[in-house]
Amino acid sequence: MSKGHYIQTGEGDVVLMLHSSMSSKSQWKGLMTQLSSTHHVIAIDLLGYGNAPFPSQGEGYSLKSELAQIDQVLGELDILEETTVHVIGHSFGGATALRWAYEHPLKVKSLHLFEPVAFHLLEAPCEGLSQILGMIDGLYEDFKNGNKVRLCQAFIDYWSGQGAFDSFPPNVQQAMIAQVDKVILDFEALLKEPLSLNDYASFSFPISLIMGERSPISSQTISHKLKDTLRHLTFYQLDCGHMGPITHSDLVNEIWxxxxxxNSI
Structure with a gap:
């Protein structure tokens, strides 16, 4: 049973929420409160975060591993196969949402993304790809040398800005450091994901995509690729960074x- 790996509230159309790396279902508390008066909202801990178990597949881990847990939760909640759901995803959760939507296109009522980090969509030569590969190489080197503190600092500062990691209190830093093993798996899964833009171009349901004006070039490039490829897409650009759903939740949540x-009408 997955009890504890998710929280749910409200009644109505189902809204499924998937969080970013180094986060958890608690990321969505504010948005859940706003939507619960009219919708059945479900926020899931992705594998290795919150109360969800660390992936057991080791080298076999992929985005499909996340899909299996999502489907298990929906099954336990009696979300029937013919029930359509609204899906919201941020960063790693956004990339997972794209993959889930591809596997279950008839179950998606609408899809709402904030900078999905679908790195497999970046092709050389590309500044965004060079930037993210350079960052990942540094993370792998720190991981190999057992320097999890520097790894975590580099990861947080890349997505949230220079000095972000140091701004957190020690207990929060330690909680982040404890999650770096899963972060490495997240990157590996994103880079080896086999789907292409053409695969996502088949989506026929409504989609919204939000991009931060101050986000890294890697996630901005992915957002522009999706914007130029996906049909039925509404694009928003906000004055924030990649962690906008947390740092600027009022702006992002209003859109979502x-x-x-x-799309529930």
């Missing part, structure tokens, strides 16, 4: 609430 309500 409006989009979900609009």
């Amino acid at each position: 609430c409006n989009e979900v309500v609009k």
Whole structure:
């Protein structure tokens, strides 16, 4: 049973929420409160985060591993195969949402993304790909040398800005450091994901995509690729960074609430 790996509230159309790396289902508490008066909202801990177990597959881990747990939770909640759901995803959760939508296109009522880090969509020559590969090489080197503190600092500062890691209190830093093993697996899964832009181009349901103006070039490039490829897509650009759903939740949540309500009519 997956009890404890998710939280749910409200009644109505189902809204599934997938968080970013180094986060958990608690990321969505504010948005859940806003939507729960009209929707059945479900926030899931992705593998290795929150209360969800660390992936057991080792080298066999992929985004499909996340899909299996998502489907297990929906099954336990009696979300029937013919029930359509709204899916919201941020960063790693956004990339997972794309993969889940590809596997279950008839179950998606609408899809709402904030900078999905689908690195497999980047092709050389590309500044965004060079930037992210350089960052990942540094993370792998730190991981191999057992320097998890520097690895975590580099990861947090890349997505949240220079000095972000140092700004957190020691207990939060330690909680982040404890998650770096899963972060490495996340990157590996994202880079080896086999789907292409053409695969996602087949989506026929409504999609919204939000991009931060101050985000890294890697995630911005992915957002532009999706914007130029996906049909039925509404694009938003906000004055924030990659962690906008947390740092600027009022702006982001307003868009997501409006989009979900609009597509529930």
